[in-house]
Amino acid sequence: MPSWVDHAIWWQVYPLGFAGAFPAEQPPGPGEHRLRRITEWFDHAIALGASGIALGPIFASRTHGYDTTDHYRIDPRLGDDDDFDYLLSEAHRRGLRVLLDGVFNHVGVDFPRYREVLQDGASAGWFHGRPGHFHVFEGHGDLITLNHDNPEVADYTVDVMRYWLRRGADGWRLDAAYAVSPRFWAGVLPRVRETHPDAWFLGELIHGDYAAMVAEARFDSATQYELWKAIWSSLNDGNFYELDWALQRHNTFLASFAPLTFIGNHDVTRIASQLENPEHVALALAIQMTVGGIPSVYAGDEFGYQGVKEERFGGDDAVRPKFGSPPVPVDERGARLWSLHQYLIGLRRRHPWLRAASTTALRLENRHYVYQTRCGDDALIVALNIDDMPLQVDISRAEVIAGSGAPAQEVVDAVVVEPHGWRILRPLEGA
Template structure:
């Protein structure tokens, strides 16, 4: 795998556009406000100020409801605006040096997707029938509907037949269309539900015309490295690390995180995972953690470990939100945002500053993208790890490295500074070769 060079420096600010702009719950050709996609433009300088280098957009294509039930892959959802609005957003982002990552839902479609509607109208003879996995009644009558494979029991999400060559041709066409309009890459929704051979075929064909494109697959469990390699992808979502971060902080059990870091190292030997502590599908980190004081520790982990970090809009401001397993259960974690950064509450300023400081550290040590981790001190409540540059990033003077120390206990902790003599970030002190961490404190040393 040979990911594009620009991805080595990528830090994403992920936005769920339909929620961000306060769009209607269901598609309408007469939304209450027009050109809402342009509401993101005033936030692009905020993204730069945060230190991120790209905007990772949730679904922007026409859909029935939440964006993941796509019905027109070549049109912008009218609740968001027009193709011209998309072009303006991309142009403004690129003018600032920001990349654009699109969210492609290619495992399933909404029932209003034109080829599926043709199946419902025409029956088994529909030219689109091979696009889906269908079973018809033995004696088909006009108006009969087939049973079909859906996505994880959601009847309104019709699964595509990825063994059908026309489906692959269609996905290639969609990807190329939006890359030619200025997108820089694709997040592949529910990539785990699609055969790797399908991704390998599609990405190879798209790269032939867009060699600088970036592809990250959504994988929740399984052999990430094997899936990335077999699918010709550049990255995969690192859900295992996400779980270990919040779980170990809640339980004061850094042994769980240490085990996850070993797995993370193994992945980094193959690719740079997409790392996160929040996204559009999970409870926000500020709500997931039982102790608000430990949100900073989660951010430290995100921004000092190897991988490609993604920051979910609002997490950098301390937004709260709980995902619930019900209809509308995602709404709380996909909120409307203010009209401009000036309208943000000052309550979030300290956490924003923390993100900026740590992103600054990461920018000055870009080798963290593929850095591996060595645990040098481990108890339930104290973790010290060294992050070291990959061999490909090693200089003649030797590999670069940083030391990160985390204390979640209610007591001051003093641990070996492992030869490091400068505190780059955090609240610790140094003396007699030891780093002194106040209660629930952390530090990054060099």
């Protein structure tokens, strides 16, 4: 894994929604250069504490960006090559890395090779099945699965990745990587690294043996969906045993790679809508920012944006809204969440060892969870209380560094965490 990722904190953007290009009552006209609108938010990302911008799909497609028609062309609804170059230059001028979203499991029905098959049967080897009965991705008839056993598909994938890395991108998120044989990635990624050794590759994995898949596919990292689910589910259900189990499994991943951690992204219900108690958003963020891995914040979550994902066409629209120019008006709660994100991301950046930290439960009950997060000689203690009664935590000697209603820098040997509250403490020498 490239060394720059050791300090990475991503701010994730879904460009088509963010720029108002899809869905849109009227499709963007030529020359609107909507991709440039994202650059207006780069200073916001830096103020948040992010070190990189993780972009959703930006290549030519018919609808949501995951039905790619041309991997070498910027989606005309967003702009053109000049707009991409401008975005990269503005990001890199500020020290921000840029991660692209690569869809190499499937293509849209307007993909040239697929059109050739329908016309004269040529390029049939690029797909599984036969004309009229090609395999599709997870039942979506307009997403045609590529044949990853075909060397031409591998060569194409390598060439696309190299092309945009040469243009200045810093890495790739590999969409639906779980649906592709690890052998395919193991053949593709080393070839790309030969020419771009500093590039970073994130595989989208949802379940299974993460460590084995990362190793076999040669990914640098993978999306930690198990931890995402455990965070909101344990808070909603009053069952910290689920979170502890997920964190112990998370520890095993950290032995071989640093997973991407998140409490929101463009594919799931926003955390502010997912959690039944609004006070628990702060606890979810405190967990994410104090456990090992590489954090990612989905644009809008830092303001407490809401949105529910629905299982229907267009069901993601509510979690992929259009953003205007900054600053955007936020209510009092949104302002508090913004400040909390800044503080906890700042804490994360001041403790870079957290990337490789493992967690150990010090106290575990359904509605109380106290854990230590440690890497070598460095450690923090996190106390979470989702009960309606206060929680007293006895600690030999520690400094309070964050928490709900917590006096900063107070040295204590015990803390009382208010109902639905949290604390982060730093054990002191001799404790």
